[in-house]
Amino acid sequence: MKETITVDKHVYEQMQAELISLRDRVKKLEDAYQKTEAQDVKCQTCNLSHNFADNVPGIIYNFQIQPNGNISFPYVSSGCQSIWEVSPEVVQQNPDILFDMIYPDDAAILQKIFIESAQNFQTWECEFRITTPSGKQKWLQSFSKPEKNTDGYIVWYGCIVDITQRKVTEANLRTIFDSVYDAIFIHDLDGNIIDVNQKMLQMYGVNYQEAINLSIATDYSSPDNPFEELPEIWRTVIAGKSKLFEWKAKHYTSGKIFDVEIFLRRINLNGRDLILANIRDISEYKQAEFKLKELNQELELRVRKRTQQLVDTELRLTRLTDNVPGMIYEFCLQADGNKSFNYVSDGCKLLWEIEPQQALENSDMLFELIHPQDIALVNQKIVDSAQTLQKWECEWRIITDSGKAKWLKGISEPRMEEDNSIIWCGCVIDITKEKISQEQVEQQQLFLQSIWEGVDYGIFVLEVLEAGKEFRFVDFNPAMAKNAPMAMASMLGKTVTEALPVEMAAIYNQRYRDCVTKGKTQYFEETFELNDIQTWWLIAVTPMRDIQNRIYKLIVTTTDITQRKQIELELSQKEEQYRHIFENVSDGLLINDLETGLLVKANPVACDMHGYSPSEFIGLHPTVFIDSDYHYLFQQFSQEIQQGKKFYAQAVDVRKDGSKLDVEIKGTSCTYNGKLHGLTVVRDISERKRNEIKLQKQTQELKKALGTLKRTQAQLVQSEKMSSIGQMVAGVAHEINNPTNFIHGNISPAIQYVEDLLKLLGLYQNCYPHPPEEIAAFIEDIELYFIQEDVIKLLESMQEGTRRIREIILSLRNFSRLDESEYKEVNIHSGIDSTLMILQNRLKEKPNSPEIEVIKKYALLPLVKCYPGQLNQVVMNILVNSIDALDEYNQKRSIESINNKPSQIKISTELISEQLSEQWIAIRIADNGLGIPQAFISKLFDPFFTTKDVGQGTGLGLSISYQIIVEKHGGKLYCNSKIGKGAEFVIEIPVSGR
Secondary structure: OOOOOOOOHHHHHHHHHHHHHHHHHHHHHHOOOOOOHHHHHHHHHHHHHHHHHHHOOOEEEEEEOOOOOEEEEEOOOOOOHHHHOOOOHHHHOOHHHHOOOOOOHHHHHHHHHHHHHHHOOOOOOEEEEOOOOOEEEEEEEEEEEEEEOOOOOOOEEEEEEHHHHHHHHHHHHHHHHHHOOOEEEEOOOOOOOEOOOOHHHHHHOOOHHHHHHHOOHHHHHHOOOOOHHHHHHHHHHHHOOOOEEEEEEEEOOOEEEEEEEEEEEEEEOOOOEEEEEEEEOOHHHHHHHHHHHHHHHHHHHHHHHHHHHHHHHHHHHHHHHHHOOOEEEEEEEEOOOEEEEEEOOOOHHHHHHHHHHHHOOHHHHHHOOOOOOOOHHHHHHHHHHHHHHOEEEEEEEEEOOOOOOEEEEHHHEEEOOOOOOOOEEEEEEEEEEHHHHHHHHHHHHHHHHHHHOOOOOOEEEEEEEEEEEOOEEEEOOOOHHHHOOOOHHHHHOEHHHHOOHHHHHHHHHHHHHHHHHHHEEEEEEEEEEEEEEEEEEEEEEEEEEEEOOOOOEEEEEEEEOHHHHHHHHHHHHHHHHHHHHHHOOEEEEEEEEEEOOOOOEEOOOHOOOOOOOHHHHHOOHHHEEHHHHHHHHHHHHHHHHHHHOOOOEEEEEOOOOOEEEEEEEEEEEEEEEOOEEEEEEEEEHHHHHHHHHHHHHHHOOOOOOOOOHHHHHHHHHHHHHHHHHHHHHHHHHHHHHHHHHHHHHHHHHHHHHHHHHHHHHHHHHHOOOOHHHHHHHHHHHHOOOHHHHHHHHHHHHHHHHHHHHHHHHHHHHHHHHHOOOOEEEHHHHHHHHHHHHHHHHHHHHHHEEOOOOOEEOOOOOEEEEEEEEEEEEEEHHHHHHHHHHHHHHOOOOOOOHHHHOOOOOEEEEEEEEOOOOOEEEEEEEEOOOOOOHHHOOOOOOOOOOOOOOOOOOOOOOOHHHHHHHHHOOOEEEEEEEOOOOOEEEEEEOOOOOO
């Protein structure tokens, strides 16, 4: 297999120009010495030229068009066989054979460029595609410059190179640019420096920014240079002619003067005309040149005419070979076994870290650097090539004097000389990167193999036949063999039609055809019975494309989703259960869109309650059926629900016929169709309202006679109310707790799954750092890197949220024990904390009320025997009074006063001993409000005593609390207060109960 060498475009342009000059020189040499004794010199020169041309990667050619339009190839190098897969002789006999291989689209462009080149005699350049006789598709690049000979023929001397690999590796051109031996400047046509390579920075001792901003004439040049010639040189280069000249350069940092050779040429890069300057340090060459001049002065007079053309040819060949990547050489094996190098290009220094002259003087220096394990292989290859005169080709390792390990590859053709010595003309290139890439590919294959064998889901591969009409089983992984409902081994090599029953084959063939037609992954679900158990599977069919973008295989993955299907079934059953409750509950249920306010769902009870059919009711705005005096409640409802609050109110609704009804409204938030909505429970309390009016009248009539009975009745009503609230809270907490626990329990494994997926994604990114364009675009669209950073934080915040909900539910459960009649031992602090959680909404900061800080100072208490629900009610009543007092106090204070003295409630517990034989606990609840006047303290625990405005309080809270503590627990409840200092309520009860 021949090695394809990819080089910089400009290098090939220079090579093309030099080859044209070389051909011209050789032709002149042949003409001049056609009938002289110099014929031997000419033949040697021609042979040397042909040897170099045949060993240069690519094709060197001579193409001409006659005035009558006939075309021909007078010369084509042997590289034609490896690139076009046809021999030079065939091309010379039938020049059209090359043009027939060119893609039709590219052929038209190529023809146009040929015509323009023939008209204006400008350099011809083109990249195009061919299809070789074996069916291979290749990218080629050709460079050539036309000229007109004496016969009126238009002749192009040029080269063609295979740039297929370059198309893949263009991203590495910058590395090549920075790695070339010469310093390179790129200027615009005004002389401004556009870019430089690393060699330039090293040569002149500057950093990149300095290099761009400084001037060649003033900062990088010796003042002894002929600056007056620069304008003419610059005009010549801008006119399109290359210019090679010597110059005295100046090291920017040290000021040291050194000789350089500058080669200027005009180039077009990405549509922009630029000037490329190759600068080579020739200080050593200048010194050597001076010595050579002294030695050659005597010989020049005798051999000038005969050798001048050879000198010019050699100079150009040297430049040509020095700009070819790697090392070009001529190696000689004498008949007596002695080895030597007749020629070594400058690439020797870059590859071997040995000067070419050293290699010429001592060929063993190169062989001594060969890795000990490879030296025998290299020598054996040389022996085999010498014996058979077949092409020598070898790969081996070297270790340079600096310790660098490299992989090299050499290619050359041997020829036998008259003295029985064998000459190899060829090249050596550095293939270290290719070897590393090969190793990485092997590692990647091992990695993919481990995935193939290690994943727990089934994978099998289908070969696409008959342009996507039929498919053949070609491979499957161990998991597929284990989990498949049929024997996969028996299906290998068979088509789907051959391996499956007729009906099943038709179904699966159609699915696979859909994947080929659509060109992207297709998903479908399938169910099978395995061991009498119904299982569900998610099947993904993914197309694979070859280098010609044709789908040639399908990768089919099968994932067991039985558990997910069972969960979906359970969720469906729960959804049906909730729907049944929604449709049959005795209260009206409404769901509103919080953005538009419109009804999106209503149960039959709500429709009947308002006199509408479901189709009439759905889509109405609540203001249509809410009495105008209560429209403000809907706005309040929307605001509080969006803030995550619960809503309760009593209002008057209007039926379709205009009649009115009293309703009780309870609101909360819900998710409907994936969006936050408001859920409202509407209860018709018209009858209750009428009864309340009757009771109020009766109560007023019997107020004086039944005062004691009324007080007792009110206390019972309050207890029943708290009991109902407790039951309702417990029910709500229970209903919320189940889904919350389900969500909370699944978040931790979800986080683990996501972390595993992110690790897998990271591995894919490491293994495939350059994904296809479609995947790269999708990664950018979804902002994959942001998702990778944010998804774990998102799940953790969800986990924190569910933990918070569980705490609230626990508090609701603890507080819901208001109706517990059991007298038992409990943790007092747990009850206090639950009550504080219920009141959290009143304690936090609101628009017209600052935050109330709660300071807890709990002592180490034993379990206390009590009625826990009733004790919670007492704590709540006291806390509510403290909050109300602080809110009222803050309404009268300035912002400065509030900031200087923030509102606080201090809750402390302690263990006290009333008697030696009995322990008591004390609960102290104190605020820093205005305080309670002494005249009111004695009346605080009287029934119906209140200092609040009408409608703000019943006066039963502290009375009931006093009854619970004193009568039911055998304890004490009293208040300490000072005006301006606040109030403190103290609860004392025995630890072991009454």
